[in-house]
Amino acid sequence: VTSVAFSHDSTRLASASYDNTVNIWDASSGKCLQTFSIGKPLHHIAFNVTGLYLHTNIGTINIRALSGSPSLPNISEPRIPQYQGLSLSADSVWITHNSEKLLWLPSEYRPSSSAVSGSTIGIG
Numbered sequence: 251v252t253s254v255a256f257s258h259d260s261t262r263l264a265s266a267s268y269d270n271t272v273n274i275w276d277a278s279s280g281k282c283l284q285t286f287s288i289g290k291p292l293h294h295i296a297f298n299v300t301g302l303y304l305h306t307n308i309g310t311i312n313i314r315a316l317s318g319s320p321s322l323p324n325i326s327e328p329r330i331p332q333y334q335g336l337s338l339s340a341d342s343v344w345i346t347h348n349s350e351k352l353l354w355l356p357s358e359y360r361p362s363s364s365a366v367s368g369s370t371i372g373i374g
Contacts, residue, residue, distance in 0.1 A: 253294055256367045257301040258335060263365070264304055266292035272304065274313065284313070293362075294340055307340070336371055338364045345371060 253266040256277065263275040270291055274284040294307045304311045337346050342360045345353040355361075361373035 251363065253292055253363050254365045255296045255304070256365050257297045258299050259301065260367045262297070262301065264295050264297060266295050266306070272311070294342065296337060296340075296366075299335075305340070336366050336369060338366070338371065338373065 251265050251267055255264045256262070257264075261277055262283070263277045265273045265275065266288075267273070268291070270288050272286055272288055272292065272295070273282050275282055288306075288308075288311075290308055292306045292308065294305075296305045297303070298305060298310075302312065302314050304313060335347065337349075338344070338361070339346055339351070342364070343355060344351045345355065355373075359373070364371060364373045366372075
């Protein structure tokens with residue numbers, strides 16, 4: 251696993267893997283709801299506030315458009331995502347709130363994976 255992210259309502263978890271796939275999980279049951287191949291490695295993923303898109307290091311993925319589709323998704327151009335609530339910046343240098351920088355992370359504390367649920371952020 252290269253990256254994980256909770257949806258803003260904490261009902262789903264997305265995980266990116268070394269095999270270039272993304273899995274969407276039901277956070278309460280642990281059931282895999284969706285798996286799709288990206289064809290490229292993902293190092294950072296985050297749900298947008300609606301839970302319909304994943305912001306990644308290679309662009310934004312429309313999850314709803316992929317329902318039942320194991321094929322490569324349409325990925326829009328990379329852009330700096332705007333987050334609501336607590337999150338980690340796309341470059342993993344800052345802990346942010348509503349896209350405002352709160353806490354700078356020294357290089358030895360910058361995570362390879364992170365997840366946010368409510369007011370808790372896990373980095374590792």
